[in-house]
Amino acid sequence: DTAVSQTPKYLVTQMGNDKSIKCEQNLGHDTMYWYKQDSKKFLKIMFSYNNKELIINETVPNRFSPKSPDKAHLNLHINSLELGDSAVYFCASSQTGTGTGNTIYFGEGSWLTVV
């Protein structure tokens, strides 16, 4: 069973298009994230939702809009895609208040290529 699953795994699209990446976690966690990994493998948080509420919104262009219909799902919609949006997008989840630290479980990533 995949703990954090995201679709699609690969996405090639043209500049200017709008695309969405979906994410689901079956770990029962209350917090979900989107992280971006660039071509140099640098990982940076984009958004975080806790119980469907947005709690972290880094300096991400407003072309990126996350949506959390329930605490097990966090989708990422990207409008007017640009070449610089090409990256690997990781969905992740964690459970707050467990006393075990912020163990974050990552999905396998969605490889977005904008041409």
Place this chain on the structure above:
Amino acid sequence: QQQVKQSPQSLIVQKGGISIINCAYENTAFDYFPWYQQFPGKGPALLIAIRPDVSEKKEGRFTISFNKSAKQFSLHIMDSQPGDSATYFCAASLSSNTGKLIFGQGTTLQVKP
């Protein structure tokens, strides 16, 4: 203040050797320091983590050494194996900030047979 600096960028070690990766942080309020391991085509996975109230934590062949005064921590992989070949990321966060991890730049480790 929010940066975590990691070195080296890449590392080649012979099988059975010791791999050492170093990280330094700036924000003294950070109170959680995990290491993540990432294989090609996969997401990062937690390897081992430490809090600043201890100076060392060991799990199997993996050890974190933590120096609070120097604001540095390191990952030691003993008896390195080819299967350890991966990219390793250090990170830091505030446990009060619901998991916002600040990652280092990553170290690509290759263990030669």
